Amino acid sequence: MSLTKTFATASRVLSQLRHDPRTIVLLFVLPPVLLALFKYVFNGQDRLFDNIAPLLLGIFPMIMMFLITSIATLRERRSGTLERLMTMPVSKLDYVFGYALAFSIVALLQAIITSLVLLYLLQVSIAGGAFATIVGAVAAALLGTSLGLFASAFARTEFQAIQFMPAFIFPQLLICGLFVARDKMADVLQWLANIMPLTYSVDLMKQTTTSINWTTTHTNDLLVVIGFTIAALILGSITIRRQERP
């Protein structure tokens, strides 16, 4: 692995985004707008919205990052640029971590903007404060990036890649404790929830809504999310084949 090649890849991915202003607007404007929309869905029920908004903050950016990463990396697999890189003295990890780094920067900006809008414009009071909120949102967005990178390996077309979003994310959304508390679900679903990454990123946001201080539960949730992120990145790099096996 080479740090300069990782940085070169990250800066190339960011340049591609720079040439695409519409995507930039979608990335940074859509999540806060969706949250604002939700605030008015819960019109007058501010307490309820205060509890739900942070959870959504862990979900919207994650879904967006999942989609753009899986499409971006699928495009590389299909256009031949990834294959070309694989004929060069380039490690697969240079490529994968380059993507992760570029989208981490995007995720960080997105999380900061969305959190600030939530806290100060929409006047949501989150017990854990701005820092814990942003940490949770960034971790969730990074998880989305790494899962998207991994999922793109199984898609042959953009058409399929888009449909992986409901396939990978929706089951996790349903059982992560967002709709029904996990201990109220059937046993099998509880076991499944325990091994799904989204459970931990949603739990991290939940802790932040209820606890003023950063607790060991916060730390444990965060570590699990980071662990899943790194594992998905490494698995993603394994799915890249230097040689086609006929």
Add this chain to the structure above:
Amino acid sequence: MIMLMETAVEINDLSVVLDGRVQALKHVKLSLPAGKITGLIGPSGAGKTTLIRSIVGLLKTKDGAVKIFNQPAGSASLRRMVAYMAQDLSVYTDLTVKENLIYFARMKGQNRHQAAASVKELLSTIDMANKAGAVVSELSGGQQQRVSLAVALINQPKLLVLDEPTVELDPVLRSNLWKLFHKLADGGTTLIISSHSMDEASRCDDLVLIRDGKIIAHSAPNELLRKTKTASVEEAFLKLVGA
């Protein structure tokens, strides 16, 4: 005096079955000299791209079947010596020409200064210095192809493998590119260039005719015409396949 001719590509009984059913290559035996331009000529579907992908190591082949500069195809050390230009564009169409060249130069191990210098040189080689800031998707097909060629030229590879590099180019550009290929060969680069166009064959030092996954002839262009008693490569091809 004995001239020692280095062998660039040595293929020994290579058969490839794609997707478990298509027999793309059948018992190919081939030895290509270094420092020459070898034309890989045959109709579309003959197995040219499969042969090329085996040579650059993108297709896994039987151990020892394909050797490049005496090392198994696909070896890590070959990645610094072999460059490949695929039929697919394989550049970032949403980036500018310069951004593409700088990125690939960096990925081939050049530092910032080296990359800046080689981009300048490459742009003049492909005659596109005035298009450095243009986004690739806005260029013409021929210009896009030259950007892809420039990427392959980074770091002056010892073996340059080009899959249909001159298809769809206008005659002036094509002729300029062939001048460039000969200049590279004179400088010691080995080139393998595939084409389905028989009239490009006469520009090569060495010809490999391929059809249905089999090599049907391998010799210098004039020797091929002499042996088959024909006046053009196209006629020679027809005679060899017995049409």
